[in-house]
Structures are given as C-alpha cells and as structure tokens.
Amino acid sequence: MPHVPAGTRGAVITGWGTALPPKVLTNHDLEQMFDTSDQWIVERTGIRERHVGGTTVGLSIESGRQALEMSGVDLAEIDAVVLATTTPDRTVPASSAAVQHELGLRCGAFDINAACSGFTYALVLAHGLIATGARKILCIGTDTLARITDWTDRNTAILFADGSGAVVVEAVDGPGQLLGWDLDADGSAERFLYSDIGGLIHMEGKEVFRRAVRIMVDSAQKSVAAAGVDIADIKLVVPHQANIRIIDAACERLGIPMERAATVLHRTGNTSSASIPLALADALSAGRVADGDLVLLVGFGAGMTAASAVLRWGGGAEPVNPL
Ligand code: COA
Numbered sequence: 001m002p003h004v005p006a007g008t009r010g011a012v013i014t015g016w017g018t019a020l021p022p023k024v025l026t027n028h029d030l031e032q033m034f035d036t037s038d039q040w041i042v043e044r045t046g047i048r049e050r051h052v053g054g055t056t057v058g059l060s061i062e063s064g065r066q067a068l069e070m071s072g073v074d075l076a077e078i079d080a081v082v083l084a085t086t087t088p089d090r091t092v093p094a095s096s097a098a099v100q101h102e103l104g105l106r107c108g109a110f111d112i113n114a115a116c117s118g119f120t121y122a123l124v125l126a127h128g129l130i131a132t133g134a135r136k137i138l139c140i141g142t143d144t145l146a147r148i149t150d151w152t153d154r155n156t157a158i159l160f161a162d163g164s165g166a167v168v169v170e171a172v173d174g175p176g177q178l179l180g181w182d183l184d185a186d187g188s189a190e191r192f193l194y195s196d197i198g199g200l201i202h203m204e205g206k207e208v209f210r211r212a213v214r215i216m217v218d219s220a221q222k223s224v225a226a227a228g229v230d231i232a233d234i235k236l237v238v239p240h241q242a243n244i245r246i247i248d249a250a251c252e253r254l255g256i257p258m259e260r261a262a263t264v265l266h267r268t269g270n271t272s273s274a275s276i277p278l279a280l281a282d283a284l285s286a287g288r289v290a291d292g293d294l295v296l297l298v299g300f301g302a303g304m305t306a307a308s309a310v311l312r313w314g315g316g317a318e319p320v321n322p323l
Contacts, residue, residue: 010176011130011137012315014073015168016281017066019142020268021053027158034154041158046244050161050269052146056089059164060099060142063277067138068103071168078168079134080108082126084118084141084273086302087148091197099140114185115193116240116301118273119165120309123297126169127178140166141273150200159242160201161269165277177315179294180227182219184306193302209246212300216240216250219306220298227310231255233294234310236283240299241265241275250298262288272301289313 026049027038041047060083068075081103083096088111096109114121119141126137142164149160189211192204216239224231237256239247241264251258262283264275271278276297289295291314298308 008175009131010172010174010178010315011127011169012172012177013167014170015067015069015071016277016284017063017070017166018278018281019059019062019164020051021059021162023051023053024049025052025161030158034152034157036154036158044245045158046263046266047158047269048266050267052162054144054162056085056087056095056142056144057098057102059144059162060095060140060166061102063142063164063166064099064103064138064140067166067168071170073136073168073170075104076106077136078105078107078138079136080110080129081105081138081140082122083109083111084114084122085111085143086113086115086118086272087144103138105138114301114305114307115303116242116270116272116275117299117303117305117307118301119276120297120299120307121183121305123167123169124178124181124183124307124309127176130169130171135171137169138166139169140164141277143272143274145201145270145272148195148199148201155205156201156203159270161271163268163271163274163278165274165281167277172315174315177311177313179229179310179312180223180225181309182222182226182307184215184219185303187303189304190302192304209243211304212242212246213249213253215300215304215306216246216298217253219300219308220250220254220296223296223298223308223310229294229310234260234296235293236260236262236289237296237298238262238276238280238283240301241268241279242270275299
C-alpha cells in the first residue's frame with residue numbers, strides 16, 4: 001500500500017514485550033570461571049546475575065510477538081520491523097528479515113547498529129517513518145553479547161549478557177509522544193570499546209565509564225531542552241543498563257533522584273540494545289508510568305554513541321484509522 005507523507009504525524013507506543021534466555025549465570029558461577037567475587041561485582045557494577053544463550057532472531061521473535069499481541073494490531077498494518085542489534089545472527093541478510101517472516105509480517109525490515117544506544121536510535125527512526133506516512137512499526141532491541149564475550153576476561157565477562165525488548169509504535173492524530181530527541185556519535189573513541197568481525201569484545205573500562213557519564217548527561221540535557229520541559233518534571237528515566245554507578249552518577253549530575261530511574265541490570269547485566277526496552281517494560285509492568293507522564297530514555301555505547309528521547313506517555317491522542 002502506498003504511503004502518503006504526513007509530515008508531522010505523531011506516534012505512541014501501544015504494546016511491549018521482552019525476552020531473556022532461560023540460562024542464568026550468577027556472580028557465583030563467574031567465581032568458578034576466573035578470579036573474581038560476587039561482592040566485587042555487586043559493589044563495582046550492581047550486577048548479580050545475567051541471562052545468556054539464544055539467538056538474536058529467536059529472542060526478537062519472542063519479544064516482538066508479545067509486543068504485537070499486547071498492542072492488538074492487525075499484522076497487515078505493520079509497515080516495518082526495525083531491529084537494533086550489534087550482534088546479528090548473520091552478516092547477511094539482516095536478522096530483522098527472519099523476524100519479519102516468523103512473525104507473519106509483510107513489510108519492510110532492516111537492522112540498525114548503534115551499539116547500546118541502538119534501541120533509542122530505532123525508536124526515533126520509527127517516529128520518522130510514521131511522520132512520513134508509515135502506520136505501525138515494530139521496533140526491537142536485541143543483543144546476544146555472550147557470543148562475543150571473552151569468558152576468560154574478568155574486565156568484560158562480568159558485564160555482558162543477552163536479551164531482547166520490543167515495542168509497537170502506532171501513528172496518532174496530533175504530535176504524539178516524542179517531544180524531543182538527541183542522537184550522537186564520536187568515532188574517535190572507537191578504540192575504547194570494539195569487537196572485530198569474528199572477534200571478541202575489547203574494552204577500556206575506566207575510560208568508557210568516564211565518557212559514559214559525560215555523554216549521557218549531555219545527551220539527556222539536549223533532549224530535555226529540545227522537548228521544552230523541565231528536568232524536574234521527568235517522572236521516569238530509563239537509562240542504559242551498564243553499571244549502577246554510571247546510572248547513579250548521571251542521575252546525580254542531571255538532578256534526577258535515583259528513585260525515578262528504571263533499573264533491571266542487577267538481574268540482566270548489560271544487554272546492549274535490549275537494555276532500555278527491558279528496563280522500560282519492567283517499569284511499565286510495575287505501573288510506574290501513567291498517561292501524561294514524562295519519560296526520558298538515555299543510552300550510550302560503543303562508537304561512542306549516545307541517544308536520548310523525551311516521551312509524553314500516551315501522547316494525548318487516539319490512534320489514527322488505517323489509511
Ligand atoms: N573481579 C575482581 N577484581 C577485579 C575485577 C573483577 N571482575 N576486574 C578488575 N578487578 C580489579 C583490578 O585488577 C583492580 O585491581 P588493582 O587495584 O589491584 O589493580 C581493581 O579491581 C580495580 O579495577 P578497575 O578496572 O579500576 O575497576 P573499576 O572500578 O573501573 O571497574 C568496570 C571496572 C569494568 C566495572 C568499570 O570500569 C566499568 O563499568 N566501566 C564501564 C564499562 C561499560 O559500561 N561498558 C559498556 C559500555 S556500553
């Protein structure tokens with residue numbers, strides 16, 4: 001079906017889903033693999049356990065199906081699957097193509113890689129597609145980092161894990177939920193966090209930590225300014241789940257109380273593109289967000305990328321009738 005560019009048509013999230021592989025790896029399990037301790041990992045990162053296993057396509061199908069079911073959309077009205085991942089199952093084709101097929105969709109499908117900022121990039125992109133005529137988008141963030149983690153390296157193996165989160169984004173009459181956004185990258189910082197094709201993750205943890213706090217704060221402030229809202233009115237901040245101390249430091253500098261942060265990293269570890277949708281879904285399921293509330297998503301990752309978005313939950317508008 002042809003799509004008429006609608007220019008400024010807005011969008012809202014109408015359904016969400018999550019997937020974590022069944023296998024749980026605790027800090028005590030890691031104690032058996034290299035010289036570390038549960039106490040050190042909890043104190044330095046906040047992580048207690050993580051899920052590992054599965055494929056990017058498999059986890060995406062699981063979270064995507066839940067999001068579609070919750071939104072109750074007619075599958076024929078989904079116009080694109082946008083999958084944020086830094087760990088596709090194959091170099092070619094895009095993992096999103098297999099997800100689209102398995103979910104019974106007939107629409108565009110593509111992957112994007114902005115590392116741990118990927119889901120927020122994908123969400124902004126989905127709003128752009130809707131502004132130019134798309135009706136409904138399935139937006140997924142999935143990573144299977146266990147496959148590119150060096151399980152003998154205690155600097156990285158304590159952090160990374162697998163998971164997936166998905167949302168359905170639907171067109172609405174009016175401006176919709178996205179009030180402001182910021183996407184950023186600094187390719188000069190590539191050497192601090194990278195994995196070569198076929199290789200494993202290399203990370204300079206201290207430098208990544210230092211930059212992460214700064215770029216999260218910077219990106220969040222840009223989105224809040226673009227949205228024209230007061231940071232004190234942010235009801236929920238959904239940060240990238242890398243390290244509780246990074247979240248703590250960023251919240252402190254932003255002047256957002258930690259109680260307003262959504263955190264799941266104690267049981268998920270760092271799931272890269274999946275971390276923000278997993279934390280968002282957890283907060284939504286716990287009833288922490290009501291219609292009209294301001295939600296700030298903010299992430300950072302390899303690249304080094306940063307991305308943030310301010311959403312007015314519910315958008316204050318009814319979904320648009322199908323074209
Ligand atoms: N278990 C026990 N001890 C460990 C350890 C582990 N897993 N890893 C490092 N150590 C030791 C170090 O050898 C060092 O010992 P020393 O003082 O005798 O030399 C000490 O603990 C401190 O190490 P350091 O590297 O300074 O720790 P840190 O406080 O910087 O924490 C990270 C390390 C990786 C947890 C932290 O730097 C971090 O989270 N960085 C950001 C990573 C990130 O977010 N990556 C993803 C981006 S999307």
